[in-house]
Structure formats: C-alpha cells, structure tokens
C-alpha cells in the first residue's frame with residue numbers, strides 16, 4: 001500500500017480523489033477486472049427481459065458477459081476494503097437514473113478531513129462450523145457510524161405513489177378520456193379499453209373482466225370517463241386486495257431472517273436499504289449480509305446502505321462463498337442479539353442453473369444453524385421487465401420457496417398493471433412496492449391506494 005492519503009468514504013462516494021497523486025499501478029482502472037457500470041442497473045424504459053417459450057432469459061444485458069474471475073482474493077479487507085475498484089466504479093450501482101441525485105445521498109454535514117475519516121470498525125469472526133468453507137481472516141463486519149444520516153425530508157407517500165405511477169395512470173387515463181368522451185358505449189369501445197389494459201400488462205383475464213364491468217348494463221348509453229376510472233379502480237382493488245399483505249416480523253425469532261432474491265438489477269440491494277430504514281424506524285435492530293459476493297461494487301453498495309441506515313454489514317471479499325458468508329452473518333446476528341437479518345444475494349450468475357444452485361446452497365447452509373430459516377424469502381421484481389416477471393416468479397418459487405413479493409420501479413414503466421396480472425396468476429403476497437430510488441420510495445403495498453392511483457383518481 002502506498003502512503004497516499006485516501007479520502008474518506010464520503011469523499012470516495014462523491015468522487016474526491018486521493019490528495020497525493022498515487023503512483024500505485026494496481027489502482028489504475030486498467031488493472032481492475034474489466035467491469036463497466038452495469039447497463040442493467042440503469043432503468044430501462046422498455047422491458048429488458050425477453051419471454052422466450054415461457055422461460056426468462058436471465059442472461060440478458062450484462063448477464064451474458066461474465067466479468068473476469070475475481071482477482072482480489074488475498075487482499076485483506078481490514079486494511080484496504082475500498083480498493084477493489086477505482087473511484088469511478090465504486091458504488092456505480094448508486095448512480096442516479098438520468099442524472100437525478102438519489103434522495104439522501106447528499107452529505108448533510110461538511111465532510112470530515114481525510115485523515116479523520118472514520119474507518120469501519122472491524123471485527124473478526126471465528127470459524128464456527130468446520131463443514132463450511134469459510135475464510136475466517138477475511139470476514140468483516142462494517143459497523144455503521146454512531147449517528148447515521150438524518151432521513152431526507154419526507155414527501156407524502158400518496159404524492160410519491162401517484163408521482164411514481166404517473167406513467168401507467170396517464171397512459172390509461174388518456175386512453176379512457178379519448179375512448180369515452182361523448183361516445184356511446186359499444187363493443188368496439190370496450191375492445192379498445194381491453195387493449196389499453198392489456199398494453200398496461202393487466203393480463204387478458206383481468207382486462208376482459210374490467211371491460212365487462214364497464215359495459216355491464218350500459219350498452220348504447222354514454223359513460224363518463226370518470227365513471228370508467230371508478231370502475232377500473234374498483235376492479236383493480238378487488239383483484240389486489242387478497243395479495244396486499246404486510247410482511248409480519250416474528251419478534252420471537254432472533255434474528256428474523258429475510259432472504260432477498262431476484263435477478264440482477266431487480267432492486268434487491270436498494271430494497272434492503274429501504275427496508276432497513278423502515279425496520280430501524282420501527283425500533284428493530286438490523287444486520288445486513290453482503291451475500292452478493294459476485295462483484296465488489298455490490299458489496300460496497302450494501303455497505304453504503306448500512307452506513308446510511310445504521311446497520312452493520314457482514315461481508316467477505318468479492319468471490320467468496322455466498323453460503324458461507326450467510327452462515328457467518330446469521331451467527332454474528334445471533335451473537336449480537338439482532339432482531340432482523342437481511343441477506344442480499346447475487347442475481348448475476350452466468351446461467352439460471354448456477355443462480356438457483358447458489359440460492360439452494362445458501363438456504364441449506366443457514367438451516368444448519370437454524371432449521372426454520374429463512375423466515376421470509378422475498379422475491380424482488382422489476383416492474384419494467386413486464387411479462388417476464390411472471391416467469392421469474394415461477395422459477396424462483398420452485399427453487400427458493402418465495403414467501404412474498406416486492407415490486408420495484410413502478411415509476412419506470414407505463415405497465416404497472418403487471419402487479420394485477422401477478423396477483424391473478426400466483427396469489428403470492430405483495431408486501432412492498434417501490435416507486436423510486438430514494439430511501440423513502442418504498443411502502444407496504446395497499447390495494448386501494450394503488451388502484452386509485454393507477455386509475456388516476458384522488459386518494460378518496
């Protein structure tokens with residue numbers, strides 16, 4: 001390691017360079033595994049997945065190009081955990097969409113001087129199970145600062161929900177206004193309404209039901225657009241009500257273990273950060289396991305969230321065994337008497353079989369410590385992939401026993417009806433929805449609010 005004075009964590013996050021130009025060749029970007037900022041983590045405006053013969057293509061986008069095998073295997077994270085990537089790439093996943101600064105990322109206070117930068121408090125764990133391939137020297141637990149950042153100023157959830165669902169609701173609303181203004185209701189109009197709903201990914205079954213409900217007893221009469229919206233809201237609420245179930249944390253489990261799964265870029269890590277903020281605000285202690293050991297940037301990303309939300313992050317260097325890490329994190333959470341352990345996972349393996357095998361292994365290995373774990377398996381789905389979400393549910397459900405869904409990026413699509421299609425097909429609980437990148441842009445899923453927002457109605 002050179003003598004170079006490195007900037008603090010926030011300095012690196014905001015791109016501040018080392019104070020002395022460094023000559024360490026190992027830190028030049030060219031020497032780092034060629035991993036560019038992931039296109040899958042910027043928000044696609046069109047569905048990024050493909051639906052080929054009902055099987056999701058997990059290898060879309062960057063997934064089909066495996067980064068070079070991890071080269072940082074012997075670097076000790078106690079001394080240089082941040083140097084796996086050049087500054088330009090570190091935290092690349094946190095890059096805002098279209099230049100929007102993610103909420104809460106701006107430093108609230110002047111940055112500490114580089115030499116006063118708080119170094120993470122690092123604790124070593126012992127090897128607890130000789131059967132688990134662990135690298136005891138490399139396990140680190142990043143402790144958050146004593147006082148995590150103050151949460152950003154709150155906008156009402158209704159405001160963020162309607163803002164987030166704007167693309168879907170205005171696409172629908174425009175069609176409804178166009179179709180039902182000063183027109184008699186006939187079969188053609190209803191068919192067009194059905195088309196609009198199918199385009200918003202409601203699914204054929206629900207689209208037909210809504211169109212029928214609108215037509216019922218009104219043929220050859222006029223119907224005002226607002227009436228159509230009201231019927232739409234009623235039908236959507238009826239479809240979603242059974243799946244809108246809160247995630248119940250059983251406080252008798254210590255820790256209550258939540259495994260987060262989903263394809264790369266779905267929003268797992270971000271959702272973990274948002275959930276941590278919520279759980280901490282409810283008075284729970286939370287620990288995070290950086291189980292996406294595939295990329296250094298993924299570990300860093302979780303570490304930033306831990307720092308922001310006041311949760312310790314258990315990590316190992318890139319390339320470590322994810323199951324072993326999850327095992328150690330569960331042990332650490334037990335030792336610390338933590339209420340909730342959130343385990344992040346990778347979604348980026350080269351093929352579906354590899355991804356599923358890794359998830360199965362994580363579950364198998366943590367069950368050696370506690371046969372009831374994981375207590376919840378949350379599948380994170382990106383709303384912008386559209387119909388592909390349906391096949392993702394099928395496949396993850398088989399492997400990991402999904403207990404509930406989180407749907408993210410509803411703000412990034414005009415096809416928010418996918419939630420209705422999912423409810424109709426699987427009936428799995430939908431616990432949370434995300435409508436933005438900020439820490440507050442996630443809330444428990446409420447069918448009525450969602451239905452009214454998507455139909456373009458007031459809260460009511």
Ligand SMILES: Nc1nc2c(ncn2[C@@H]2O[C@H](COP(=O)(O)OP(=O)(O)O)[C@@H](O)[C@H]2O)c(=O)[nH]1
Pocket residue numbers: 040041042043093094095097262263264265266267268269270271347380408409410411412434435436437441
């Ligand atoms: N607009 C928007 N972006 C989101 C939402 N949730 C996550 N993201 C962004 O999606 C990208 C991928 O998220 P990440 O948590 O890294 O996905 P992971 O690979 O599943 O862990 C990041 O840029 C997030 O900021 C959301 O609800 N809305």
Ligand SMILES: [Mg+2]
Pocket residue numbers: 268269270292298344345
């Ligand atoms: Mg991630």
